[in-house]
Amino acid sequence: MAIEPSEATTPAAPPQPPAVDPGQPPAADKVAGSGRSARAYRHSRPVFDRQIRIHSEYARRLVSLRQFRPTMTALYGIDVILRIVATDEEADQFERVITQRLEALSEALVAERERLQLELERHDLLKARPRYTHPVDLKVQIASPHIGAYTHLILEVDQLMIAIDTLWLSGLLSSKARTEIGIRWRNQLGRAAQSFIELHRYAYDEAKRRGQSEAVDNAAREVVTATDEDPSADETDGDPDAE
Template identity: 25%
Template sequence: MSAVAEQVANQVSAITEVTQPSNASEGQKKNAPQPKRKPEPKRKISTPTISSSVSLHTDVAQRVFRDTFQVASRSLFTIDVVTRALAKKNTAFDYSEVLNAVMKIIDDIQAKLSKDTAQIELVLASEKVISKTRYDHSVEQGYSISTPHANRFAVIISDLDNYLVLIDTAWLSGLIPSNAVADLKYGWRRSVLRATRQLTHIARDSMKKVNRSGDELAAEVREELGDDVEADQAILTDALANEDDQQSAEVA
């Protein structure tokens, strides 16, 4: 081989050695696994709501609203969504039975409140007390209505506020002793908390039935519900615990 041919052969060999790793790298790129696609975000349901508000004068009613309305409203919405889904899947499921249980809780507390209000109105009327108590820090409490029963619950708290105004008026007029007023306020606060807890239990039991009805139905219901109902249950638990602590302090 001439010197020129040998030189050319050496150059070709050198070029081949350089280009081979490059080809291997390209092959590796072609064979490299593609990154996984990010899961699509969950579709959010466009839920119908109505904005409303209620005027609350007494501190007790304001606290009751803060401690119970969010949980009660959420529980009522959960019950509505779940029972409709169960009735659609299983014709043997008695939707009216659950609805009647919910209505009884609300009707019972409304009936007792109406009765107690009528009694204190009679006391004030018999003593010819026509003025009402004024309050330094009344609030206009806004809320969203996601189910008709939620609005009924808000009305109950508003009616409770009106009842407590009458109680304070009777107390300031010397018609009711202070310890009786404290007991009445505490008892009514506990009654609303108890009703809220009952609604929460119904909502939780309904969700258990959904979870036993298959993954497809459970996923459909949870998609419509959105947030986790356990967060709402934690709010109620804290409210009950705070009330227990307050009562212990009052007794002491």
């Protein structure tokens, strides 16, 4: 903390202009007389803008703003925060844990879809596909590999539910089995999302403890997802198994 000079302190020599470090980003212009930056410096980050459509109700629950945006923010924030406050070894360890969990979920989803595809093929339903009355369109900013992987998992769940609904509408799957499968996969992805959010909270608390919260806030200021519709508005309508 800077120490203010007392009245008895001898005035210091006029301050010299600070040296310019060419390796640092240019400082923002100052607002006249206010001492504040006219515009904070913002990093130019690479992102993929991906338009996706979610059809099934159980996958829609996974992209409600109550869960989807916090999960995307957490996955991006973990990458940003850990590289600021942790050692490379610690950050790599957390990254491996997240990657392994996402990969395990993906492998399980693929195995389930392949099993259902065999059922559809056996009943000559590979080209059959139900129409959904209220699909949701989303624009997702893929700002990190983990965000891309989690988005892909939601799309996998959606395709899984389309296969399940095809079998159900064709009278080949009971309503009970359809509901159980949907709830199981929604909960598995939901638990993974919650673990990422908790890890992000832990990393942020650690950044605050080390006096790095301002650097973290500046680095993670961008909103990493944008939605065209909020499916959480009618999240429990017509669904007897809603939590």
